[in-house]
Amino acid sequence: MASKVRVNQDLQRERDRANFNLEQLTYIFDGSREYTQKRRYLEKRIAEDPELKGGPNYYFLSNSEKYANGVRKATLLAKKLKEYKLGDFTDAFLLRSIIFPNEASPMSLQIDMFIPGIMGLGTEEQQRRWGEKAMAYEIIGTYAQTELGHGTHLRGLETTATYDPTTHEFVLHSPTLTSIKWWPGGLGKTTNHAIVMAMLYTRGKCHGLHAFMVQTRDLETHEPLPGVEVGDIGPKMGYHTVDNGYLRLDHLHIPRMNMLMKNSQVLEDGTYVRKKSDKLSYGTMLFVRSTIVKGVATNALAQAATIAVRYSAVRRQSELKPGGVEPQVLDYVTQQYKLFPVISQAYAFSAVGLHLRNLYLRLNYDIQQGNVELLAEIHSLTCGLKAFSTDQMMWSVEICRLSCGGHGFSQASGLPKIYDVHVPACTYEGENTVLYLQCGRSLVKALLQAQKGVTLSGSMAYLSQVCDDKCSVTSQVTVDALLKSYEWRARRAVHKAARMYKGRLQAGEADYNAWNQTGVHLVLAAKAHCHKYVLKTFAESIQQAEAGADVVRVLQQLCLLYATHGVTTNSGQFLECGFMDTRQLELVNDHMLRLLTDIRPNAVALVDAFDFTDDKLCSVLGRYDGQVYENLYKWARQSSRNETQVRIFTTVTPQ
Numbered sequence: 001m002a003s004k005v006r007v008n009q010d011l012q013r014e015r016d017r018a019n020f021n022l023e024q025l026t027y028i029f030d031g032s033r034e035y036t037q038k039r040r041y042l043e044k045r046i047a048e049d050p051e052l053k054g055g056p057n058y059y060f061l062s063n064s065e066k067y068a069n070g071v072r073k074a075t076l077l078a079k080k081l082k083e084y085k086l087g088d089f090t091d092a093f094l095l096r097s098i099i100f101p102n103e104a105s106p107m108s109l110q111i112d113m114f115i116p117g118i119m120g121l122g123t124e125e126q127q128r129r130w131g132e133k134a135m136a137y138e139i140i141g142t143y144a145q146t147e148l149g150h151g152t153h154l155r156g157l158e159t160t161a162t163y164d165p166t167t168h169e170f171v172l173h174s175p176t177l178t179s180i181k182w183w184p185g186g187l188g189k190t191t192n193h194a195i196v197m198a199m200l201y202t203r204g205k206c207h208g209l210h211a212f213m214v215q216t217r218d219l220e221t222h223e224p225l226p227g228v229e230v231g232d233i234g235p236k237m238g239y240h241t242v243d244n245g246y247l248r249l250d251h252l253h254i255p256r257m258n259m260l261m262k263n264s265q266v267l268e269d270g271t272y273v274r275k276k277s278d279k280l281s282y283g284t285m286l287f288v289r290s291t292i293v294k295g296v297a298t299n300a301l302a303q304a305a306t307i308a309v310r311y312s313a314v315r316r317q318s319e320l321k322p323g324g325v326e327p328q329v330l331d332y333v334t335q336q337y338k339l340f341p342v343i344s345q346a347y348a349f350s351a352v353g354l355h356l357r358n359l360y361l362r363l364n365y366d367i368q369q370g371n372v373e374l375l376a377e378i379h380s381l382t383c384g385l386k387a388f389s390t391d392q393m394m395w396s397v398e399i400c401r402l403s404c405g406g407h408g409f410s411q412a413s414g415l416p417k418i419y420d421v422h423v424p425a426c427t428y429e430g431e432n433t434v435l436y437l438q439c440g441r442s443l444v445k446a447l448l449q450a451q452k453g454v455t456l457s458g459s460m461a462y463l464s465q466v467c468d469d470k471c472s473v474t475s476q477v478t479v480d481a482l483l484k485s486y487e488w489r490a491r492r493a494v495h496k497a498a499r500m501y502k503g504r505l506q507a508g509e510a511d512y513n514a515w516n517q518t519g520v521h522l523v524l525a526a527k528a529h530c531h532k533y534v535l536k537t538f539a540e541s542i543q544q545a546e547a548g549a550d551v552v553r554v555l556q557q558l559c560l561l562y563a564t565h566g567v568t569t570n571s572g573q574f575l576e577c578g579f580m581d582t583r584q585l586e587l588v589n590d591h592m593l594r595l596l597t598d599i600r601p602n603a604v605a606l607v608d609a610f611d612f613t614d615d616k617l618c619s620v621l622g623r624y625d626g627q628v629y630e631n632l633y634k635w636a637r638q639s640s641r642n643e644t645q646v647r648i649f650t651t652v653t654p655q
């Protein structure tokens with residue numbers, strides 16, 4: 001990678017003592033050797049591409065400049081996809097992640113939701129009509145669902161699409177202030193099309209939420225079309241490269257065939273033909289949720305860990321041994337306790353994200369065959385795992401930032417940028433609490449079914465199993481033994497929520513109120529279920545890994561760290577379920593501390609194996625060569641505030 005660079009000696013020493021095959025671990029993290037090779041090939045091409053290399057320093061741009069630069073790069077992304085002959089969907093995601101390092105593209109919805117929406121919800125003819133143009137970036141689109149008044153409660157959305165059988169058109173309308181579409185990425189200024197989710201009315205009856213293809217702007221002049229009002233919603237906490245927008249429709253007429261009709265249709269005379277499941281309209285969200293674990297949470301965790309671990313190997317501070325040299329801060333066990341669990345989370349979520357992609361592909365295949373059996377379970381699982389992984393990511397990125405002391409607060413660290421762009425994932429594609437509740441409710445409902453004699457299968461099968469054995473943790477702490485404890489904790493949490501819900505019903509409470517009052521326990525149950533699922537999937541992925549014994553050994557250490565850290569940070573719940581006792585908890589805690597020592601010699605190599613380029617990390621602290629101080633100094637000198645020695649302030653006029 002960086003063979004000719006002058007590497008900081010501490011960092012070099014760390015790399016020299018690594019004792020596993022780093023390359024193999026990279027393939028596992030990426031999902032395959034082929035993917036790694038393709039990624040590196042594209043990274044090199046982009047780094048050498050005269051139109052893309054260099055460019056302005058993101059950190060010193062204003063929000064408007066960030067957007068303008070984002071549009072420039074998004075246009076180049078479209079051009080490079082053709083130039084490099086990359087037609088495949090995965091390639092488009094990959095190229096975008098290289099051109100937009102920890103930045104959202106103003107055209108990101110094109111591949112995140114617009115094209116998946118057309119493919120998932122449109123007929124074959126509609127896929128040909130818009131899909132091909134969208135793949136070629138001849139039309140630029142977004143996904144407009146959320147409104148000013150409602151984002152979570154989809155049945156409460158107010159935009160209407162009323163079919164007129166005399167003209168064979170739908171009339172799309174925003175009837176109230178709260179029905180104005182609000183938030184869609186790229187809607188404000190960049191896009192010229194949108195998949196608009198609206199309540200379908202035909203023959204005087206409402207048939208719920210459906211998807212409609214709406215052209216918002218003229219393809220030549222880019223002016224909004226008559227009946228369309230669009231704009232930007234203003235500055236946000238982050239996401240400065242994206243023009244999240246609003247859209248107000250005023251009796252906009254669109255042809256009947258602009259309704260995406262793969263799953264249900266409106267015939268010429270206005271007859272509504274039902275689909276197999278009314279939840280198929282939510283398919284685009286399910287797809288995106290399934291990609292967030294790997295594409296957002298894992299990515300952010302791995303990058304934050306890389307920056308913080310490399311910097312902690314370079315940073316020397318205080319005195320460990322009285323009178324001795326200042327140690328690398330990575331030698332403080334408290335620093336290891338902050339950072340090594342984050343490394344383990346990144347590898348764990350990577351395994352889960354790859355697994356979830358396969359599950360989604362299976363579901364998609366089944367749906368094409370007309371089989372929606374798996375839909376409910378995969379909906380529940382993707383809801384839970386999207387929320388669990390992004391929650392964890394949010395806390396861990398912040399831990400990484402704090403672990404870098406003062407320099408972590410500087411944009412130069414790259415950590416605020418990671419936080420800015422990835423933390424909105426806790427809200428978009430379903431607010432996390434709401435998604436935990438979806439998952440928790442489905443677990444309780446499954447358990448109640450099991451109590452009536454139904455055999456549970458898939459990820460919920462363990463709920464109905466009777467296990468009366470005791471926790472087998474001894475001085476030998478193993479993943480297998482801990483996995484049983486995770487199962488116990490999750491099973492107990494679901495049972496507790498179910499008991500509470502049933503108890504309230506029996507006490508005469510209304511069903512809706514019983515669910516609401518059980519909410520906190522439903523969330524706890526969903527979290528415990530997802531935690532167990534992640535550990536199990538991570539452990540199974542190691543068993544299946546095509547790797548040498550050295551790589552398997554470090555992965556097993558990380559898996560055990562993930563498991564022991566999860567027990568110690570949720571000890572109350574593990575003890576509460578009565579499966580594990582305090583003596584065993586102490587053993588787990590001791591083992592976790594020993595693992596920190598075991599992992600220490602490989603810490604830098606474990607983050608190097610994530611294989612991020614410096615261009616991707618955009619971090620002075622996380623540089624591969626570890627030359628942090630001279631580059632922090634260089635970086636600060638670029639600040640526009642240093643252009644003059646005596647600053648002349650422009651007056652800000654109060655409005």
Ligand SMILES: CCC/C=C/C(=O)SCCNC(=O)CCNC(=O)[C@H](O)C(C)(C)COP(=O)([O-])OP(=O)([O-])OC[C@H]1O[C@@H](n2cnc3c(N)ncnc32)[C@H](O)[C@@H]1OP(=O)([O-])[O-]
Binds near residue numbers: 154283434445
């Ligand atoms: C990249 C960045 C760009 C960002 C873009 C965005 O943010 S775009 C905007 C992103 N916006 C959001 O993400 C909005 C978040 N909100 C939502 O997704 C929905 O409103 C909801 C799921 C919370 C509730 O939906 P609801 O009120 O219609 O449902 P209900 O609660 O009445 O439950 C009825 C039954 O249906 C089940 N079921 C539900 N969904 C699915 C499904 N997909 N599949 C299968 N099943 C599903 C549910 O489990 C329940 O089953 P049960 O118990 O009867 O066996």
Ligand SMILES: Cc1cc2nc3c(=O)[nH]c(=O)nc-3n(C[C@H](O)[C@H](O)[C@H](O)COP(=O)(O)OP(=O)(O)OC[C@H]3O[C@@H](n4cnc5c(N)ncnc54)[C@H](O)[C@@H]3O)c2cc1C
Binds near residue numbers: 182184424428433
């Ligand atoms: C950066 C970003 C990009 C986005 N991009 C898009 C896009 O491209 N297209 C699009 O359509 N939308 C987009 N959104 C909107 C996003 O999907 C919604 O904001 C999200 O679904 C949450 O809905 P809400 O804002 O209505 O939150 P609310 O539901 O109002 O949440 C507020 C609080 O109420 C609680 N709450 C709400 N309902 C319940 C319930 N039933 N039970 C318990 N608690 C509840 C929540 O937990 C939360 O604490 C984007 C949002 C962001 C931040």
